[in-house]
Each structure stands twice: as structure tokens, then as C-alpha cells.
Amino acid sequence: MPVTIEGKPRTARPKPAKTNAFIPNRQPATDILARMKSAQLNRLYSVAKMYYEDHLNQNEIARRLGVSRTSISRMLTDAQKHGILTITVNPPL
Numbered sequence: 001m002p003v004t005i006e007g008k009p010r011t012a013r014p015k016p017a018k019t020n021a022f023i024p025n026r027q028p029a030t031d032i033l034a035r036m037k038s039a040q041l042n043r044l045y046s047v048a049k050m051y052y053e054d055h056l057n058q059n060e061i062a063r064r065l066g067v068s069r070t071s072i073s074r075m076l077t078d079a080q081k082h083g084i085l086t087i088t089v090n091p092p093l
Contacts, residue, residue, distance in 0.1 A: 026082060044079040052085070 079085035
């Protein structure tokens with residue numbers, strides 16, 4: 001058995017007790033993540049709306065939101081991936 005410098009037997013540190021106790025005013029991580037995802041999807045919708053319906057260019061949107069133009073480009077791509085934005089090209093009649 002290992003000993004300390006003083007020659008006493010070394011003992012393991014006590015482990016903290018595991019608890020599943022309720023912590024008031026704390027939401028489960030899934031609720032927080034769901035709200036974050038909802039806010040992110042709403043932001044993607046807003047960016048797509050500004051670009052395609054309000055006819056703002058990516059630089060104007062970036063300036064309004066305080067992000068880079070590259071971020072706006074990525075948000076438009078993400079809006080397509082999440083089904084918020086669909087682009088249809090129709091052949092001439």
C-alpha cells in the first residue's frame with residue numbers, strides 16, 4: 001500500500017456523491033437546445049426574406065445584422081438545407 005511522506009497509509013480522496021436532485025430554475029438541456037435551434041431557424045428565415053423578398057444584397061444584410069457577408073451566404077445555404085428556402089427554376093412555355 002502506498003504511504004505518504006509522513007509514513008501514513010495513503011487513502012483515496014472521497015468521490016463526490018452522484019445526485020439527480022432537482023435544481024430549481026434550470027431547464028433541461030434539450031429545452032435550451034430546442035429554443036436555440038428555433039431562434040437560429042427564425043434568423044435563417046429573416047435573412048432569406050431580406051434577400052429574396054426585400055431585395056437587400058448580402059452586404060446590406062450583413063451590415064444590419066452585424067455579421068460578415070460570408071456569414072450571410074452561409075445562412076442562405078443553411079436556409080435551403082433546412083427547407084426554409086426553396087428555389088424553383090421553370091422552363092419557358
